[in-house]
Amino acid sequence: MVSTIDSPEYTEDTFISRLLTKVPTPAGEGFAPGDDAAIIELEGVRFLGCADGLIEGVHFDLGTCSPADAGWKSLAVNLSDIAAMGGTPTSALVVLEARLGEADGESAAQAAYEGLGECARSFGVVISGGDVVSADRLALSVTVLGELPAVGEALLRSGARPGDLVCVTGRLGEAAMALATAIPSGTDHPWAERLHRPVPRLEEGRAIAAAGGSAAIDISDGLLLDLSRLCCASGVGARLDTAAVPRPAAAEWQGSGAQRVAPEQLEKAALGGGDDYELCFTIREPLLTRLDELWPEYGADYCVIGEIFEGSGIEGPDGRLDPAGWDHVASGRRSLE
Amino acid sequence: MVSTIDSPEYTEDTFISRLLTKVPTPAGEGFAPGDDAAIIELEGVRFLGCADGLIEGVHFDLGTCSPADAGWKSLAVNLSDIAAMGGTPTSALVVLEARLGEADGESAAQAAYEGLGECARSFGVVISGGDVVSADRLALSVTVLGELPAVGEALLRSGARPGDLVCVTGRLGEAAMALATAIPSGTDHPWAERLHRPVPRLEEGRAIAAAGGSAAIDISDGLLLDLSRLCCASGVGARLDTAAVPRPAAAEWQGSGAQRVAPEQLEKAALGGGDDYELCFTIREPLLTRLDELWPEYGADYCVIGEIFEGSGIEGPDGRLDPAGWDHVASGRRSLE
Known part of the structure; x- marks a missing residue:
């Protein structure tokens, strides 16, 4: 049965798959759309390309997000896609929409x-x-081009194999907490920084590729949704130790003097909140030693949060987990409650 | 004196120049932004890249333009930029904005x-x-990548020299006439086709590059404005034989059964109307023979409409001509009246 807009199976991914039936796509293995960045061949050379847009009223609101932060983020989310492939970004093209002819629109631009x-x-x-x-x-559509990993292969979503460990960089859910608690940009709070000035994990992505990681995706729409995409592309399932998923420390939030946050909300943010732009990746256990040697001295740490199994879906300690992240088509709005 | 938004000198080009002071741009000759497409170097290989957006309510209206036409045009305007460099487009990345979750929004997408x-x-x-x-x-931001000319150098805006002839491909002003007379897309009228399904002059661009043309620009914002940009970039002026500029044939319009159009309106459309996506180029007179040999058998013809002189600005038979094309900042709306 074909899923329709009203059915729960109809998601952003279904919508995109249908769009792609209407246009010519690149032939040959490794060129099909579906990864964080595309592998493009031109004049016999292969490189990475990705494109993403950030729109006022959809992705940010100038009441809580400064235009400078929106500019930073519009590029950073694309650099994160290059990071998820293990690549190195080099140049960008930008389509800027702005309220031209209006003084505040032009200064925002x-x-x-x-x-x-x-x-x-x-x-x-x-x-x-x-x-x-x-x-x-104000809106910025950014295309970023970059080099493939100098050491190792480009990290795809489709490379995870049963027995691989599932890992994530950094801490998840801090950007979602900043959003849920409406901490405005410019506030001296680490969560706000995570939401408004995300740092692409470029060195980490290169280290994962060089160590022989099997698959990766950047967490833009929430761990569960993005991990389920990786699993789908690889034709595998993942067992997730939810307690091991690094979440925002409640102390940090209390330290800002605002209201107390329930631990369940922190867990929900870590599993379902997007926008941190950390990397979720898979790797064979024996390669962890090599990964530790290659890991950048500074930057985000990583931790093991699960294992890939032959099958499908994501299993938590208490049974099957539902991807509850951000989906433009199915949910329309991010929800942490 | 610095021009302000209210001054007549403040244009889209001024605004873009200021934007570009805020971001790192490529070093080295030939890489600076300012041409129809950028020359990008990656992994030791040079290629072309350009990006442009088409937005509902700004560039098109779904009342007079079908979503399929908007999709065609969003890519075609970028291919036209590659054509103006003499290149060959190969792949594209697309950021699609759509009313997701609404049946008509999704089917339009x-x-x-x-x-x-x-x-x-x-x-x-x-x-x-x-x-x-x-x-x-509905909005589509498209980035197109392509190859540099296989024969000859990439056509830049900055290569025109005194004594070069000024030429244009095809016929100018038909798209503007379709817009001014509100011929809807799907209508069996050549002007509507020109507006809604522009054909990028790719073979013509390659022929111009291979023949040794000195400069080129695609006419997206009107001949006078785009030619003045070419002149500015080259540090020269142009003498224009306005009577030689190929304009829409009035007969064609009368043939459709609608009201009679004044010859002055046709001339205004040819000089000031954009959206035809023809090429304006310069070339040394002795190279015309070679150009004729290389010219594609089918496609748009070209004609000589003027000459480059040492100086600045555009001179018509009756004195200086004012660029009166489309400028997002200065005019806000296209006007043919």
Whole structure:
């Protein structure tokens, strides 16, 4: 039976699959759309390319997010896609929508470019081109191009095999907590920084690729949803030790003087909240020693949170877990409650 | 004196120049933003990249433009930028904004992808990747990558020299006439086809590069504005024989049974209207023979409409001409009256 918009099976992924039947896609193994970044071949050379948009009123609100932060994030989310492939970003093209002809619209656009520029300089990316269009809001559609891993193969979503360990970098759910508790950008709180100025895990991605990691995805839509995408692409299931998933420390939040947060909310944020842009990856257990040798001295740590099994779906300690992350089609709005 | 938003000197180009001071741009000759497409170097190989967005309510209206036409055009305008460099497009990344979760929004998005796919197949381009985001309208931000000319150098805006001839492909102003007279898409009228299904002049661009053309730009914002950009980038002026500029044939319009159009309106459309996506290029007179040999058998013809001189600005038979094309910042709306 074909799923319809109203059925629970109808998700963003279904919608995208249908779109892709209508356009010519690259032939040959490894070129099909479906990974965080595409592998593109031009003049006999292979490289990475990805594109993502950040829209006022959809992804951010200028009441709680400064235009400079929106500019930073519009590039950072794309760099995160390159990181998930183990690659190195080099250049970007930007389509900027702005309220041109209005003083505050134009200054917001200039501020967005300041944030974009900060992010570009931080990660060695140049802005090669793009376009500016008049619109009734601020939006940035960014395409990033980058190099494949210098050591090892590009990390795909489809490489996980039964017996592989499931790992994540850093701590999950802090961006979702900043969103749920409406901490505005510019606030001196680490959660706000996580939401508004995400740091792509580029060095970590390269280390995972060089160590021989089998698959990876960046966590933009929540661990459960993104891990289930990785499992789907690999044709496997994952057993998840939910207690091992690194979550926001409640102390940090109390330290800011705001209301107490229930531990369940922290767990929900860690499992279902997106926007941290950490990496979820799989790797054969014997390769962990090599990964530890290659791991960057600074940056996000990683921890083992589960194991891949032959089958499908995600199993928690108390049974099957439902992907509860962000899905533009199915849910329309992120929900942490 | 620094121009402000209210001053007539403040244009889209000024605004973009300011944006570009805030971000790192590529070093080295030929890499600076400012041409129709950027020359990007990755893994030691040079290629072309460009990005442009098409937004419902700004660039098109679903009342007069079908979503399939919007999809076609979103890719075609980018292919036109590759054509203006003399290149060959190979792959595209697409950020689609759509009213997800609404049946008509989703079917409009699917229809847009049908048109996008038709255009991609027509010109040998594959869709390598992209993203889908939820929004309150249909919009497509497309990035196209392509190869540099196989024969000759990439055509830049900055290569025009005094004595070069100024030429254009095809006929100008037909898209603008379709817009001014509100001919809806799907109508069996050549002007509507020009507006809604523009054909990128890819073979013509390659012929111009191979023949040794000195500079080129695609006419997206009107001949006068785009030619003045080419002149600015080259540090030269252009003498224009306005009577030689190929304009819409009035007969064609009368043939459709609608009201009579004044010849002045046709001239205004040819000089100031954009959206035809023809190429304006410059070339040394002795190279015309070679160009004629290389010119594709089918496709748009070209004609000589002027000459480059040492100086600045555009001179018509009756004195200086004012760029009167589409400018998102300065004019906000296209005007043919």
